[in-house]
Amino acid sequence: MEKKKLTVSELKNIRQEFQEHLTVRAGVARARVIIHMGTCGIAAGAREILNAALKALEESQSKDVIVTTSSCAGLCSSEPMATVEIQHEPPVKYINLTEEKIRKIFKEHVLGGKIVKEYALATGSETTA
Amino acid sequence: MQIDKAKINEIILKHGKNKEDVIAMLLDYQSKFRYIPRDVIYTISKEVGVPVVKLLGVATFYRGFSLIPVGKCPISVCMGTACYVLGAPRLLEAFSRELNIDPGKTTKDGNFSLHTINCPGCCGLAPVITVGDEVIGKVTLAKVPRLIEKYHKLIEKGEWKKEE
Amino acid sequence: MAYRANVLICGGTGCVSGGSFAVKKALETEIEKRGLKNEIMVIATGCQGFCGEGPIVIVQPDGVLYCKVNVNDVPQLVEEHLLKGRPYKKKLYTSPVEKAPIPALKEIPFFAKQRLVVLRNRGLIDPEKIEDYIAVDGFAALAKCLTEMTPESIINEIKKSGLRGRGGGGFPTGIKWESCRKAAIHRNVEPVVICNADEGDPGAFMDRSTIECDPCAIIEGMTIGARAIGAKQGFVYIRQEYPLARERLAKALEQARSYGLLGDNILGTDFSFDIKIVQGAGAFVCGESTALMASLEGKVGEPRAKYIHTVEYGYENRPSCLNNVETWANVPPIILRGAEWFTSMGTGDVSENPWGGSKGTKVFSLAGNVNNTGLIEVPMGITLREIIFDIGGGIAKGKKFKAVQTGGPSGGFLPESCIDLPVDFDSLLEAGTMMGSGGMVVADEDTCMVDSAKFFVSFLMEESCGKCTPCREGLRSMYNILDAITKGKGKEEDIETLQEIGEVMMDCCLCALGSSAPNPVISTIRYFKDEYLEHIRNKKCPGKVCKAMIIYKINSELCNGCHACTKVCPSDAIIGKQKELHRIDVQKCIKCGACIDVCPQEAIYKE
Numbered sequence A: 001m002e003k004k005k006l007t008v009s010e011l012k013n014i015r016q017e018f019q020e021h022l023t024v025r026a027g028v029a030r031a032r033v034i035i036h037m038g039t040c041g042i043a044a045g046a047r048e049i050l051n052a053a054l055k056a057l058e059e060s061q062s063k064d065v066i067v068t069t070s071s072c073a074g075l076c077s078s079e080p081m082a083t084v085e086i087q088h089e090p091p092v093k094y095i096n097l098t099e100e101k102i103r104k105i106f107k108e109h110v111l112g113g114k115i116v117k118e119y120a121l122a123t124g125s126e127t128t129a
Numbered sequence B: 001m002q003i004d005k006a007k008i009n010e011i012i013l014k015h016g017k018n019k020e021d022v023i024a025m026l027l028d029y030q031s032k033f034r035y036i037p038r039d040v041i042y043t044i045s046k047e048v049g050v051p052v053v054k055l056l057g058v059a060t061f062y063r064g065f066s067l068i069p070v071g072k073c074p075i076s077v078c079m080g081t082a083c084y085v086l087g088a089p090r091l092l093e094a095f096s097r098e099l100n101i102d103p104g105k106t107t108k109d110g111n112f113s114l115h116t117i118n119c120p121g122c123c124g125l126a127p128v129i130t131v132g133d134e135v136i137g138k139v140t141l142a143k144v145p146r147l148i149e150k151y152h153k154l155i156e157k158g159e160w161k162k163e164e
Numbered sequence C: 001m002a003y004r005a006n007v008l009i010c011g012g013t014g015c016v017s018g019g020s021f022a023v024k025k026a027l028e029t030e031i032e033k034r035g036l037k038n039e040i041m042v043i044a045t046g047c048q049g050f051c052g053e054g055p056i057v058i059v060q061p062d063g064v065l066y067c068k069v070n071v072n073d074v075p076q077l078v079e080e081h082l083l084k085g086r087p088y089k090k091k092l093y094t095s096p097v098e099k100a101p102i103p104a105l106k107e108i109p110f111f112a113k114q115r116l117v118v119l120r121n122r123g124l125i126d127p128e129k130i131e132d133y134i135a136v137d138g139f140a141a142l143a144k145c146l147t148e149m150t151p152e153s154i155i156n157e158i159k160k161s162g163l164r165g166r167g168g169g170g171f172p173t174g175i176k177w178e179s180c181r182k183a184a185i186h187r188n189v190e191p192v193v194i195c196n197a198d199e200g201d202p203g204a205f206m207d208r209s210t211i212e213c214d215p216c217a218i219i220e221g222m223t224i225g226a227r228a229i230g231a232k233q234g235f236v237y238i239r240q241e242y243p244l245a246r247e248r249l250a251k252a253l254e255q256a257r258s259y260g261l262l263g264d265n266i267l268g269t270d271f272s273f274d275i276k277i278v279q280g281a282g283a284f285v286c287g288e289s290t291a292l293m294a295s296l297e298g299k300v301g302e303p304r305a306k307y308i309h310t311v312e313y314g315y316e317n318r319p320s321c322l323n324n325v326e327t328w329a330n331v332p333p334i335i336l337r338g339a340e341w342f343t344s345m346g347t348g349d350v351s352e353n354p355w356g357g358s359k360g361t362k363v364f365s366l367a368g369n370v371n372n373t374g375l376i377e378v379p380m381g382i383t384l385r386e387i388i389f390d391i392g393g394g395i396a397k398g399k400k401f402k403a404v405q406t407g408g409p410s411g412g413f414l415p416e417s418c419i420d421l422p423v424d425f426d427s428l429l430e431a432g433t434m435m436g437s438g439g440m441v442v443a444d445e446d447t448c449m450v451d452s453a454k455f456f457v458s459f460l461m462e463e464s465c466g467k468c469t470p471c472r473e474g475l476r477s478m479y480n481i482l483d484a485i486t487k488g489k490g491k492e493e494d495i496e497t498l499q500e501i502g503e504v505m506m507d508c509c510l511c512a513l514g515s516s517a518p519n520p521v522i523s524t525i526r527y528f529k530d531e532y533l534e535h536i537r538n539k540k541c542p543g544k545v546c547k548a549m550i551i552y553k554i555n556s557e558l559c560n561g562c563h564a565c566t567k568v569c570p571s572d573a574i575i576g577k578q579k580e581l582h583r584i585d586v587q588k589c590i591k592c593g594a595c596i597d598v599c600p601q602e603a604i605y606k607e
């Protein structure tokens, strides 16, 4: 995967281009489901959650939903965790997931737009300094 | 036990016969064959040009190497602080009792060996054990026999991935 | 002709199947009927992405969104909103966030008190995609360093920020870089930069998590450091126990190379640098700087005396700059946002004296008997109480707090009386422990302090490289004494002997493993002497841990004879028929504790 060696200005272009991928917007994606996969998360079963989410995505045939992985969300005691981001909404963090739960979340929140209260921890993002 | 000459040469070449990389070579061999046989030390010594005594020093200094084969399914109980506080010593005893071996030893059938590990970094899920590369969190005493049975079955069925 | 308003009706598949075309028709008819045809236009749009709530109607420019609109709603909607200009409440969309009474993340104590610098990208970016990192300003600091800054000004910025090493010692990073640069120039030898990802502290996982969540940040930090010092070669020494972190780092390195962010002529400049991953083989002492460098050279990881510093003669006798993972990860934001921003967090004043305070944030791995275990990043100077009780949510299972351990085997235990201590390098050191790399393990009332001290000593005894006598023999003697105390064979003068051995070790050991090894013992004696005396004089273990001093009993009022315990007892020590009171045979009982865990009545107790 040899790519072109970047220069400083090309770095900026990549930044702009990929910033769009990180925000949920019309055109790119309407919703992102982020499964938190650090060592802890995986030990707690995050891989199964990811598979279940991917399967749900496939079954739903939605084209505007992204299922992606990221790292540890920090709250190991409540792993596995996932974050659901819907366009125009603050992200919602779900905790103590099971395959069952993520399927329900996918159906009701990601596709249906309704937060699954029972499994949700909180909304919003963390405070960066 | 016969050593895999082709494999060891491949490993040595992969690391460019580099003296600095002997630890990496030994680690590669260990992770494939679960121990470092004497002949591997000799081969590396000859090929890379590091004295046997230095290599033996390395192989005995680091915890990551074993000079005798470890079990097909190595079980390590985390003895890190977090796990310790949450009862890891009792867990180790339980595994030792269930497997009928002391920590550091391998069962007669060569299936299991019992070790301690210093924190695979999953303290949030303490107490933690590792089985092969797998990390398992929140292990309770009651789960011990079930876990052993599960892996026993996997080995019997030949589905345990560490099997070479 | 300009329209006063647009009514957008979703024509996406979801809404169409919910009848949106019928709604559209109804809208058009109704608007015409009310004589608004020239003022209001009805437009069908593509999917609004809200299919679950469809059919969706949006009125622009008001930006009001209606959900689940059906034909019957139309007359009222038109009348209320389009004629009278007020929203039609019945189908008005309320954000699920408002509807659902779930709190905001910032209101949850676990997250509320954290400030993310090192972990700023956690959970946001995909660590296996370098483009994600670039999108969040990744490598912008490097670009700045290569185009706008000189090596000296980089070092100056780091010095001004007051950044101190996060690997335990808290050595000012800027000063380390400067001496390394000077040594390299002076000796005319190419220096190296090294990242310490050995994370030996058992009970800590900050560095693992940092690498797992943002490997590129470490690459960028090291590249900046290399630029400042003049290095072309870098190493990451990572523990064997962290396969996932290693894999992610390897991927990130590969991607960085393919973008020319590592390798020759980085970002089209004349600066070249690359990083190699070296795997440890499981030895705690290899976290120590000289031992680490010996191990990098493929040797046994034994420390050497440090009258010659590694910044001058380190790896292959070259000037070597070793920093911890978290230290490196702090570098890019400091460069990008400036030293002033960094010094706005933390304690003390570093403008004159680089040791004058603790700036920025610190990542801790919070574990043990707290409700919320996990990885946290807090501003320096936060109190232990805030960490344990607010962020950690207090002690698990309603037990009482007993002690908190920081600094791993080189640190110590702090009791409740120290709980309002601010967390910074100097306060912790004064209290007899140390910041360490960030392991924080909370112990509740069921923990025995003597046994805990013994635990650390036995850990260090195994991990001591054995090269110097005070460390090797000192630890063994300490262990023997502690072991005797926990077995009820302690003598009162033992405490003094322990302290004496400790003093000798602190003075005479070759490396910091040995000289800090007495800390767990000394700190427990300092704060929990009563507990030692209780073991020695009364042969009692207050935490009910030491097996020689406890027996298991069954409370006859609570036991309902459910047999749960008899099934798990490995030594058949529990006697009693089903539905009848059970009894433990003290002779047979091996005190494994399996029964306590399973008893639904909580009838089994230790005495």
Ligand SMILES: Cc1cc2nc3c(=O)[nH]c(=O)nc-3n(C[C@H](O)[C@H](O)[C@H](O)COP(=O)(O)O)c2cc1C
Pocket: C164, C165, C166, C167, C168, C169, C170, C171, C173, C196, C197, C198, C199, C200, C201, C284, C285, C286, C287, C288, C289, C322, C323, C324, C325, C327, C328, C437, C511, C512, C513
């Ligand atoms: C026994 C021993 C173990 C150590 N283990 C680690 C470790 O695991 N990780 C680490 O970053 N530093 C460790 N250190 C500290 C390092 O020697 C060194 O001070 C540090 O990596 C320097 O980086 P910093 O200035 O960024 O903190 C250890 C020191 C000793 C004496």
Ligand code: FES
Pocket: A036, A037, A038, A039, A040, A041, A071, A072, A073, A074, A075, A076, A077, A079, B124, C209, C374, C375
């Ligand atoms: S790895 Fe994610 S919280 Fe532990």
Ligand code: FES
Pocket: B078, B079, B080, B081, B082, B083, B084, B118, B119, B120, B121, B122, B123, B124, B126, B127, B128, C202, C203, C204
């Ligand atoms: S202490 Fe056991 S996983 Fe860290």
